[in-house]
Amino acid sequence: MPPKRHLTARRVRLGTELRKLREATGMKAREAAALLGADSVQMSQIESGVAGVSAERVRRLSAHYACTDEALVEALAAMATDRTRGWWEDYRGVLPPVNLDVAETEHHATFLREVVITHVPGLLQTPDYARAVFGYMRPELPESELAPRVEHRMRRRTVIEGNAPTPYETIVHEFALRIRVADRQVSRAQLRQILDQIEQGHVALRVIPTDQDGFGGAGASMMYMGGPVPQLDTGFRDGASDTAFIDVEPQLSTLRTLFRKVEEATLDPTASRDFIHRLSKEL
Numbered sequence: 001m002p003p004k005r006h007l008t009a010r011r012v013r014l015g016t017e018l019r020k021l022r023e024a025t026g027m028k029a030r031e032a033a034a035l036l037g038a039d040s041v042q043m044s045q046i047e048s049g050v051a052g053v054s055a056e057r058v059r060r061l062s063a064h065y066a067c068t069d070e071a072l073v074e075a076l077a078a079m080a081t082d083r084t085r086g087w088w089e090d091y092r093g094v095l096p097p098v099n100l101d102v103a104e105t106e107h108h109a110t111f112l113r114e115v116v117i118t119h120v121p122g123l124l125q126t127p128d129y130a131r132a133v134f135g136y137m138r139p140e141l142p143e144s145e146l147a148p149r150v151e152h153r154m155r156r157r158t159v160i161e162g163n164a165p166t167p168y169e170t171i172v173h174e175f176a177l178r179i180r181v182a183d184r185q186v187s188r189a190q191l192r193q194i195l196d197q198i199e200q201g202h203v204a205l206r207v208i209p210t211d212q213d214g215f216g217g218a219g220a221s222m223m224y225m226g227g228p229v230p231q232l233d234t235g236f237r238d239g240a241s242d243t244a245f246i247d248v249e250p251q252l253s254t255l256r257t258l259f260r261k262v263e264e265a266t267l268d269p270t271a272s273r274d275f276i277h278r279l280s281k282e283l
Contacts, residue, residue, distance in 0.1 A: 006092060009101035009245065010108065012049035014079045016247060017072075017232070018058070019047040021065040035064050055080045075228040087155055094148050098243050102223075103152070105234050105245075106159045106166070109225035114170040115262050117208075117221050120177065120190055121170050122153050123160055124197060129190045130154070132182035160202045169204045171262050177207065177279055184283050191280040198273050206266035207275050215265040217258070224255050 022032050033043035036057055045051035055077035062073040088103035106112060106123075114121050119133060130153045134146055141149070160168045177194075180187050197203040208215060223236040235246030235255045246252060267275060 007049050007097075009104050010079055010082065011052065013232070013234070013247060014053070014058075014076060015047040015049040017076055018053070018061060021062060021067050022047075025065050027065070032061060032064070035060065053080050069229075069231075071229050072231050075232055078228070087158075088152070091148060091152050095152055099149075099152055101245065102236060103156050105225050105236070106156060108227075109159070109166055109234075110228060111167040111226040112159070112169070113224040113226075113259055114168070115217075115220050115222050115259060116170065116176055117173045117218055118176055118179075119181070120194070121172065123157055123168065124170070124194050124203065125153060126186070126190050126193050127154055128186045129181060132186060136181070160197070165202050167204075168202065169206075171206045171208060171259070171266055173208045174210045174275075177276065188280060188283045191276055191283070195273065195276055195280065198269075198276075204269055205272055205276075206263065206269060207272040208262070208265050209267060209275070212265045215262075217262050217265070220258055220262050222255055222258065224252075224259060 022029070029043045029047070030040040033040050036043075042051065046053045058077045058080045059073060062076070067073055084107075086104055086107055088100045088107075091100060112123075114123070119125075120129060122130070125133070127150055130150045131146065134141060134149045159166045177191065194203070194205065198205055221238065223238075225234045225236070227233045231249075233247075233252055235252055237244050237246065246255065266272065
């Protein structure tokens with residue numbers, strides 16, 4: 001198949017998983033390519049996500065790699081045949097590719113888990129809150145770049161809304177709920193937005209109170225996105241200087257452990273809802 005015009009997170013992940021299967025057998029790329037009647041350049045393009053690959057070829061390669069995990073093979077074959085052009089593609093060339101990759105991965109996730117310490121989670125933000133956060137970026141963004149960022153963030157919320165929302169668990173620190181990124185009115189509206197999502201059953205939210213003893217996870221912010229099978233789970237860390245997708249099992253295991261540890265410092269969902277309600281009355 002010809003090289004794809006744009007790399008997407010889904011294509012890259014498919015290629016990565018095929019490379020992992022090949023390397024687990026000790027087979028060289030040129031040997032795998034020969035099985036398909038291709039050359040090493042074509043195999044490199046497939047494994048890097050530059051070129052597409054058919055479901056039939058995915059199954060053939062998996063058989064030669066002696067992969068007996070049928071669920072994983074079928075999940076990879078489904079990725080190969082997926083031709084979804086999601087709403088995020090409207091922003092290609094407008095926003096950084098990582099913004100599109102996050103939205104695409106969320107769209108295909110079977111569940112979402114997130115820990116946020118310093119800001120309200122992006123999936124729960126109001127337009128005014130998001131605008132205030134993006135407006136604080138340096139160098140300052142012109143309106144032509146600020147507006148699509150806010151719009152993109154609002155459209156991401158489709159995964160946790162509607163008739164079939166993706167299960168979403170999030171842990172938020174009290175600090176993030178109290179800090180005023182704009183003014184009192186924006187903060188009140190933001191808390192009401194969170195309460196509405198909780199009441200609609202779209203969100204399972206827990207709060208870490210500031211007076212919680214033994215919480216050393218101030219740098220714990222992360223997103224964990226479930227795949228169709230556990231091997232295709234994806235982690236995401238958004239740091240001050242860089243961003244990173246995580247698809248290696250030892251690191252994914254670390255993120256799962258991190259989520260459990262942070263969860264131990266939280267109020268239960270009912271107490272968290274009541275806490276946010278009280279806080280909204282204080283503002």
